[in-house]
Amino acid sequence: MPTISIFKSDLESLLGSPGEPRTVSIDELQERLALVKGEVKDYQEDTGELRVELQDSNRPDLWCCEGIARQIRIKLGGTAEPYPFLSKQSGRLPRLLVAPELERVRPYVAACAATGYRVTEQGLAQLIQTQEKLADIFGHKRKTVSIGIYRLQKIRFPVTYELANPDEVRFIPLGMETAMTLSEMLMVHPKGLEYGSILAGQRRLPLLRDADHRPLSFPPIINSREIGEVLVGDDELFVEVTGTDATMVLLTLNIFAVNLADRGAAIQPIAVRYPFETPFGKRVVTPRDIGRPRAIQIETIERALGQELETTVVKQALETYGYQVSTGKKSVTVKLPPYRQDLMHAMDVVEDVAMSLGYGAFSPEMPSQFTVGGLSRIEQLSDRARELMVGLGFQEIISNILGSPEHYRDAMRLDGTEWGKMVEVRNVMSSNFSCLRQWMIPSLLRVEGASARSFYPHRLFEAGEVAIVDSAHEVGSRTETVLGAIIAHASAHFSEIHSCLDACLYYLGKTYSLEPIPHPSFLDGRVGKIVVSETPIGLIGEIHPEVLERWQIVMPVVAFEVNLSRLEQLT
Amino acid sequence: MNTTSFCDNLHPLEIIVLEAFGAHPAGAVLTTEQLAEATKLEPSQLSMAIEWLLAKQLLAVTSETVTSVVSLTAVGKTYVERSSPLDRILSAAREASSTGKRLTIADLQRKEGLEPSDVSRAVGRLKKEGALLVVQGGCLESTGRPSPSAEAMRALLHDLREAPRPLDGFSEVQQALIRDYAVKRGSAREPFRIEDRVTRSYTLSPAGVAAVNALVGQAKLEEVAQLSPDLLKDGSWRTKRFRKYTISLRPPRVAAGKKHPYREFLDAVKLKLVSMGFQEMRGSLVETEFWNMDALFMPQFHPARDIHDVYFVKEPARASVVAEPFFSRVAATHEHGGATGSTGWGYRFDPERAKRLVLRSQGTAVSARTLALSPSVPGKYFSIARCFRYDQVDATHATDFFQVEGIVLGEDINFRTLLGLLNLFAREVAQAKEVKFVPAYFPFTEPSVELHVRHPRLGWMELGGAGLFRPEVTQPLGVTVPVIAWGLGLDRMAMVALGVHDIRELFTDNLDLIRTTRGVF
Structure with a gap:
């Protein structure tokens, strides 16, 4: 929200009475700015210029020196001046x-x-x-x-x-x-x-x-x-x-x-x-006073703040925050000052009471009710798979999910194929960040392509989310968690990655089979889909040399990818 | 010097020589020949080993003797094969006498292929010994008497055909004959060569005795480089010695299988939250504006909903539907407060806009979905959600980042329990004892608070933001108890824990960096 420039002397003259400025130190000001959800970002001592950031987008009255001064002045003076x-x-x-x-x-x-x-x-x-x-x-x-x-x-x-x-x-x-x-x-x-x-x-x-x-x-x-x-x-x-x-x-x-x-x-x-x-x-x-009186039960305020409050305390807190207040037996009737129009719900008044009293006036108290913690099933499966991959000697990677079609699709030779479909951004800022990854292997090739000077062998994996286009889904795509792994070194070959997949799926308790398929990202005849319970859950194969060239990789790379979300649903 | 370490530094050849001494009684004196015999080493290897041991003063020379040694020359070796000229002339003369043929010196030269000088020298000696007569016409005749020289020569050739022998091992007569027929200046074509050979004798020095004693334990043990299954299987490792390594050398590098340090950091946070009783929530990377913003009571005209703040999805641009009854309730709440007791924002809610698809821009979207799914009361939930921000990428802004967020529902939830929860986060997540609560603004909470903590290493820092969800958020989603919404800003802590200064390095493609980074948590 806005950052404004004000002058300390101007603020001080507005804080005081006519002809009598009230000086404030920067420390005191910083403290006082809690009242307006403001923060001093910068202070030029020679010019007296202050840069103040104001958070509340519903309080445009505070985006100026007069407004900041007014809120503090009322607090200091104990009452609002009438207009x-x-x-x-x-x-x-x-x-x-x-x-x-x-x-x-x-x-x-x-x-x-x-x-x-x-x-x-x-x-x-x-x-x-x-x-x-x-x-x-x-x-x-x-x-x-x-x-x-x-x-x-x-x-x-x-x-x-x-x-x-x-x-x-x-x-x-x-x-x-x-x-x-x-x-x-x-x-x-x-x-x-x-x-x-x-x-x-x-x-x-x-x-x-x-x-x-x-x-x-x-x-x-x-x-x-x-x-x-x-x-x-x-x-x-x-x-x-x-x-x-x-x-x-x-x-x-x-x-x-x-x-x-x-x-x-x-x-x-x-x-x-x-x-x-x-x-x-x-x-x-x-100008016209547009505020409307609103009655609020003291109990509402007490329950929200977790503290018993005398009606008079509430009244005084709100008056020193600029409100007009009249008290009932167990309620207050409040009206906002003419420069505010942000009272939508009683909770807005609750916060003003708390701010006027100061957050320090409320002693923290632990929520007392017992709850059971735990991870989602997919996170548990993902964590187990990660442990297994680490045990198999793989280094974990984390990548951006937002990337480019050039990387996720074109360099993988998937343009125009079913595998090349992805969630793309309409308001592209940079083509480097213009679509969500639909699979994991390109994320691993990204690291491989940049790391030819890191000593071999390279065994890399990432477990993370991808977005798979699915018109049947409410938001047009499914977010699924997948596990991808690659091995790169001078003699990397299919059976080496196959052994790793075999071990991983064995310990995850899955019986699988490989069925040969054609897939443009892999060498023909050295690629298969991984099938568990008649459901395809992933791919394994040797990366096609043209793909390696596109990524400027000069080592053979073998890879597999397993859709953990789908695997989880099979159990 | 310590004998054991002395032994460790001995070359295998040296050890062989020392062991040869060890096989003899103490104080034994051995010659080079005896050592050669005992060690079966090549002469060059043996002399190397002896030189080293002498240099180390493990061995001492006791005596040095010079011996004359006789050996056969190439000429001598032909004598062994074809007999000496003495024998050949004698037998040719005997054959001639028995057949009555005439035998001249010229015949001998021609038939036997002998040099004239050899013939005349042999004939001279045989004549002198009375084994041969020279008759008229220069013919040679056998007398039938034996020639001592020819017999001695035959015996010498036999004795020397295998190996050289010391000169003084022969009789006086033989020695004289050898000297006559030995190579000397001016007469190269002789069967014998007499050479002087130096023979040294060695004995162990006191240090050598100690070294041998130290070796005794290992004396009979063969040294091997590597323990093998075979050695274990038959127990023969007991008779082997294992070569010692120089263990101070740097080892070869190994590529460890390990977790990514940033993921480890997030795992630690995850574990912390679970241990505090939080249940994990998961959500979708693509969301409708409805769940990403509308359900959070962010008005559709809110500045942060601009085209420049969120990534919009190209195709499909909109969701077909948004689930009821939430859709109608949220729309009513925006317009006039609905049933929440709020005035609402007082604008016309655009249902089409609510259906627009965006890349999730805040983890709170996941919380909103959870609120609509009848969450447990009391309940605590968290998510570590990947979010996307429409921002120029730089050292402190990533387009793609994790938000750690969550909610707490309960009858006992209020402003003070909110502060209590934040205290807990400060202590558990940032190990901070000092906290400050500062008023804050979020569109979906009231009251709202920022949590500032004094981190043990980072000093005062903003750890997170939180608040009580506005009733305009909870009630349309079917939740009637108060709800805390909280979020932790952990990027700075993560960057310090991983020692990186650029937020983009959290997702680096530099494998060396990933391999070498150690998290300090």
Whole structure:
């Protein structure tokens, strides 16, 4: 999950009260970051820059300096600060009007204004980083959520969110010197190239403009340079979020609103007017408190944590973690703060109680119930076979299962044969890792081919999994455990490997016979299938010289392979 | 010097010579000839052995005598075959006298093929001894009297035909004859050669006596290189001595049959888990997104479900069905919480997406399958599952790796017993006494915790992650008791145990490396 960059001094000023930063040592910070499932990955003492990794993908509010500071600050202060802009607003609010046709394209928008906070260099870096991380990770690369920030004084309300003719509307986008049409931005601008696919197939494209028809931005692609370029020193901002998920759009705006409020800005809500129904109605004042109260039995928490807890202890733990809490007799009713939307189950609250109290507050206790351990039958058989092969003087190998058709099929002369069928990967990254092995012998030849300088004889084996294509099976293939073995030296021949197979199967308690078959990987007339109880369970033979050439092996190689899964089923 | 070790360093030839002394009474003096007789060694081998023993001062020379030895020359050997000129002239003269024929010196030269000088010298001697007369016309006649020289010569040729003999072993007369007919300067064509031969006598030094005594125990024992079935069968090993080896040499290499060190590490983990009461689970390398993610309450829009995070199967791309009632229950849980008391994710669950086939990306998929198969309560399960991650391969990222994961079900399962279990893992798997529990995030557990331990050799490290499965996971799969889900990150421990620094070396194709790596567990 995200790794973000923050400045220690910025964090310290956000941890303290206005004008009074609270200093923290790196050790203390590392400890405190347990509250946000974060970890300091790097600290540059000269610049004060910290790299912090945050684990929780359901807490986008924590992917910024303000969020981390807030969670720690509440814990230290013992109570959450209220955000008055979430209360019912009186009087006329600046409006944002949504055009009807957006319902099909990118329906939701949320916005607010923030005044009275003069943007600092570190503050601006955080604004931009938060915008990027939220849009990229939480907003699925801007598909679900994207964010724009503007200079408020350039905007005249009401702002309109509408669809525009891509070849008519033109403005100078961020990062460019000249005005261009929306079509041109998609074709030329780096952000257009990166995110244009989100709007693929749309004849008319989203546009935010103000009452004077001046474009604010082309969401989710790019802002206008004139209105949408925020600079250090600006103290009047306009933030909007557009997207396809009403809740996520609102949550994202809430996060920006509380972040700016935490930095001292006054938040001016905006009234968004939709011509269509949304989950929050046709008129939505944003930011908006989207949390819902939820009652949780104390017993549920106690049982999950394995510890008796007073209602007051639970209440305090949750309040110092940002919740609004009211207590019943044996329950608590909780509501998440406006910047969170990750309460799906009571267990989510349970974890927050544990984190707020600290994991160290819970003494470990051994599970007391008795269970019997054991290995699966196939693992037991595989272990016995491995012991036997070791006793027969073979060195065990472990190989990758993911490999290439070139090795598992083509070099074995199996192209176009039944034996050459294998599970192949659709999204190949490297042809070296593009299919699962369907048999073991190529894995052993891989080692043989690379080890001509290791003294002979070579006796190698591997017991492991292969994937055998089987359309009758639920997932189109069977995972089976097989045993493969090879012998390589100047006079290696069939009877030598046959003796080993014979000994191995004897001690596994199997009577077998060999039946001659043609098989392209082996010398004709020196290959057979191994049959137990009329079921073919493997192959034995002398490897074909052409196969050896393909593997660049210059020693005769004899081999056998036994399907242990099939053998196990015969018992 | 220690006599025994002295004996060990004796060459077999030396031992033969010493043994020859051992066969004689103490203090015996033996000549080279006697030694040659006793040891049956070739002269060159014997003289080598004697030289070495002298150098080691095991043997001392007692006397050195010079003897004149007579031997036959090549001419002498023809005399043995065809008689000497004396005999041949004498018998030719006797034959002539009995038949009345005339015999001249020229006849002798022609008929007998004798050199003129030999003839005149022999005739001279025979005439002098009165065995031959020279009559008028140069004819030779036999007197009928014997020739002492011819008889002596015949006896000498007979005595010397086998081997040379000392000169002083002959009578004065014979010695005189030998000297007359011996090779000397100016007369090479003679039957006899007189040579001076040095004969040494040897006796054992005190050290030699000790060596012989030490050899006595082994005296009669033949040395063999190798104990053989035949030696054992007939018990003849008792009469053999076994050559001693230089055991400080490096031995030839042997290719051992053995387990792979990484597999040994995993076997040890497996054994540990079984001993703690865990039952093994197995799963499929190919899974539906349903079991790999949906059943674990990972929303379909979750960032980790992207095309760039999981390997998708080409053909077939989808499973035909996903088993009910799990499919409907999980779909409902995602959409609005179903019967779990959750709000759900609040999105429209895509059943087709759930059927997409992926390469198992997390071992938790195996746990999900187990939950749906009516597991035992109480129950403990584990799997060591091969998983696949869509990642660039480097020293710390493999596409193909083992995840050690599992679940614990029981009425007594809660956050504190979760911590207790993690304590047990810390102690048993990492031999760690100090632990830290840190809040963590996994999509399928709540609360979630990371286990940090102080490993005896590695210091503080993250050993694993765990949590209580969300009811959104367990209830749709038919499980009503709380369930711990845990996973251990053992790659770093394995790499340290095997002494490798690159995760790819765990699956190396370098046989030398596999053969030489020893695990330190």
